[in-house]
Amino acid sequence: MGREKDAKGDGKHKLKAKKKLSDHHESAGVVGDLVKNRTKTSRSKEKTQKAKSPNKVKTEAQASVSSSSDSVKQEPHSDDFTVSKGVKRKRIKDEPTEGTSQSAASPTSKRKDKQHGHKEESEVEAQKNKSKVKTEKTVKKEEGEPPVSKKVKRTKEEVEEARRLKIKKKEEEEQSRWRWWEEEKYESGVKWKFLEHNGPYFPPEYQPFPDNINFCYNGKKVKLSLAAEEVALFFAQMLDHEYTTKKVFRENFFKDWRKEMTSEERSLIQDLEKCDFGEIHAMHKAKVEARKNMSKEEKLALKEANQKIVEEYGFCLLDHHKERIGNFKIEPPGLFRGRGEHPKQGMLKKRIQPEDVIINCSKESRIPVPPAGHRWKEVRHDNTVTWLASWTENIQGSIKYIMLNANSKLKGEKDWEKYEVARKLKSCVDDIRNQYLHDLKSKQMVTRQRAVALYFIDKLALRAGNEKEEGETADTVGCCSLRFEHITLHEQLDGNEYVVEFDFLGKDSIRYYNKVPVIKKVFKNLKLFMENKEPGDDLFDRLNTSLLNKHLSSLMPGLTAKVFRTYNASITLQQQLKELSNKSDNVAEKMLSYNRANRAVAILCNHQRAPPKTFDQSMANLQAKIDARKEQLALAKTELKQAKKEAKTKGSSDPKLQSLVERKKAAVKRCEEQLLKMEVQATDREENKQIALGTSKLNYLDPRITVAWCKNMEVPIEKIYNKTQREKFAWAIDMTEADFEF
DNA sequence: TTTAGCACTTAGGAGCAAACCC
DNA sequence: GGGTTTGCTCCTAAGTGCTAAA
Structure with a gap:
């Protein structure tokens, strides 16, 4: 029912989708125009036009699939990195990780x-x-x-x-x-041999607010019980947020708040509209302000206190190595902030007690001590998992974990494996593509559906699209869970044949809107799948992610739908870098090329962000600076001309005049360089307005591609990766040579 | 075969500190 | 030195995909 309702209100989706990129391809087009407008000096203009605007980027998948009848290009086989469980990985020393062309050092x-x-x-x-x-x-x-x-x-x-x-x-x-x-991998399933830690850090207990702060109901002061007061504060401190204006949020909050009230409070407080949180809200704001205005000493003391907490709880000992923990703090209570139209937004996220927490560590380690007067739910010693502590949250009933930081061995090793699986796909992707193109003509409906879904996953980097429980989460979809209302077929559109228009909310309720020309066979199949269906019906009614992944793993061990995203992202980066960057460019220009390559991937993966609040202003400021610099350059040029003229008329042998000419020349050059740098910066910033580069950089792009590019282009790695990222990708930075090929 | 549970990765936003600029 | 901007870290929600139980 819920689905049908939503489906009929397809337009509703469009309206409710975050006001972000309305059409990533259209937007990229705009980007292209802006690029042209913003780079006006002849040199930067040339650079800008030379570089493809992101919307023109054709990914490897798109190129390959759209020319499916072309002869299959034979790609070099990647090395035999073993990722299947239970098989020992060779020591790096002997491992020709980067193929035969790699240095054997x-x-x-x-x-x-x-x-x-x-x-x-x-x-x-x-x-x-x-x-x-x-x-x-x-x-x-x-x-x-x-x-x-x-x-x-x-x-x-x-x-x-x-x-x-x-x-x-x-x-x-x-x-x-x-x-x-450089070490040998453990046997199947074993994640560690020794694990010791101090358990999670619990947020401080609730401190009731002073007596002079009142909550009012129906105009009258009401002294709330401690539990009710705490939840009231959760709401009051969110009053400036849009969430508290939403009907669902308010209803869920009120329902859960009433559960925390005493029976007297419950019988009195029956209408949220009559509640006045004004004083509590003001108190909260004053506290925030006070924190902002703390003295240097106070801030330092706070910093030191935090540092102590990190030192005590932020690290663990894993196989005799000190490792950072990613999230060592238990999530504090509050109101649930689901994304998009989440049916559970506003519900009370309860305080977690030690009695809710399972500890995982070595038997022979020092077992973490629970806070005074408490005990753990359980202490277990399971070395086949990577988590240190876990608890079940009360909103979805899902398990939350405390795990290691991204720079840890456990995370790094998995990351490396992920990219190796993606590289393995490179060697068989042509066969897989040929197979699914062939399957488009299958007699079996399920096979055809699988083929079309795979075509989308490969060409558009869509997510798999697991099934979701209705009413539990926001209505979002991925490939396999696409519904009738999420696509529109156009025999002809904007001069293209067989265009599929996608419009749906994906992960985090981020809108995916795209108009894609597809091959005729895909188009005809889609038409067939949509026959006799209506909004609310599944597009791929015979298919789910589990069937799809089963098929994929039969084609290549370890292959799942999400590997295509990693593969296409990484291969796109590599190709774009080759295409866009020039050894003769300066560092700023190389950086622009890198960011553009990164951006092409972010667009492919639909990684969006809300434009920064101060975007327009900061753009205007930068433009003003550019204009000022231009004036300065014009002046410098005039002065140079003057100096030259003077030197010529008064005799070229005068060393003073000669040195003046040289100085003026240098000034012009400096001005030009600064202007170019600013213009490049402006272009980059404009193109990045609504695109988030971080997600792909951190999760989809094989860092070895970046490291090799940096080496080839003589760009310091620090220009691309910040400290945290360098730590996360330490393995790649260490092992990658300039000739690495993804 | 389906469902539930579990473990893990991927994701965008908030808030804050550092950098920048006048 | 102080206001503004930028980039980074933290936070935790929301996905994927595997396995075991029903």
Whole structure:
């Protein structure tokens, strides 16, 4: 029923979808125009036009599938990295990880080279930094470097000392890093041999607010019980948020709030509209303000207190290595903030007690001590899982886990495996594509549906689309769960034949809107699947993700629907980088190319973001700066002309005049460089307005592609990955040579 | 064969600290 | 030095996909 209702109100989806990118392809078109408008100097113009605008990007899947009848290109086979469970992975030393073209340097020699390289790199970097400080005020400071006051001039010795310290710190970090990728993998299913930690950190108990803060019902002051007061505060502190205006949110909140009330409170407070949270809200705002205005000392004390908590709870010991925990804090209670039109938004997310928490650690480890007066729900010693603690949340009844940080061995190893599976797909993707193109003509309906779904997953990087329980979550879909109302077929559209128009809400209720020309066979099949169906009916009524994945795993071990997303994302990055970047470009231009390649992937994967609130203003500010710089450049050019003229008339042998000409020349050059840099920045920012690059960078792009590109292009890795990302991808940074091919 | 439970990855937004700029 | 902007980290919701039980 719910579905039918929603389906009939298809337009409702369109209205309710977050006001984000309305059409990522259209938007990309706009991007293209803006690119042209914004880059007006001849050089940058040339660069901009040379670089493909993101909407023009044809992914490998699209290219391959649309020319399916073309001869199949033979691609080099990837190495035999074993990912199946129970099989030991070869030691890296012997492993030709990056194919035959890779350097055969042993890890040790590699390390030596690397360390040497580090030194050289650092020296070069230091030199660069020195000269940059003079010319480029806007350059970001190297991470970890203490802020240097511009007024205090450091002596040469001090600079040298700072440089040495930096190198030493880097080396120490390098030394202490656990190079797990050089170790042998454990036997099937075993995730660790020893695990010790201090358990999760619990949020502080609720502190009742002072007596002078009143809650009013129907105009009268009401002293609430502690439990009811806490929940009232949850609502009051969200009053500035749009959530509290939503009917579902308010209803769910009120229902759950009443459950926390005493019977007297319940009989009195019957209508949310009559509740006045004004004073509580004001108190909350004052607290936020006070926190903002804390003195330096107070802020420092708070920081130190937090640091202590991190030190105590933020790390664990895993197989004798200290590893960071990703989320060591138990989620505090509050009101559930589901995304999109979530039917459970506003419900009370209850406080988790130690009695709700299961601890997982080694038998022989020091068992974490529960908070005073409490006990754990259970202490278990399961080394086939990676979590340290877990509890069941009360909204969906799902399990929440405390797990390790992304830079840990457990996460890193899995990540590496993920990319190896995707690389393996590269070697058989042509066969798989031929197979599903062939299956489009199958006599069996289920096979045809599977083929069309696969075509979408491969070509458009759609998610698999597991089934969801109605009424439990927002109505979102993926490929297999697409419904009749989510696509519209056009025999002809905008000069293209056989166009499928997609319009649905995907993960996180992010709208997917796209008009895609497809091959005739796919189009005819879709027509067939839609026959005698109406809104609310499944498009692929014979198919689900489990059937699809079963089929995929029979084609290649470890292959599932989501591997296509990883594969197509990574291969797109690699191709785009090849196409867009130029060795002769400067670093800023190379960065623009990288970001554009990254953006092509983000568009493919539909990674959107809300435009930053201050976007228009900051864009206008940047434009103003560009204009000012242009004026400055014009002036500098005039002055140069004047100086040249003077030198010519007064005799070219005058050294003073000659040096003036040289200085003016340098000024013009500097101005031009700064202008170009700003224009590149403006282009990049504009193109990025509604696209989130981070998600693909962190989850879909094989970091080895980036590392190899950086090496080839002589771009410092720090320009692409920040510190956290470098830690996460330490394995890739360490093992990748310039000739790596995904 | 279907469903439920479980373990894990992927995702966007909020808030804050650092960087930037006048 | 102080206001503004930017980038990073944290937070936790929302997916995927596997396995075992019904």
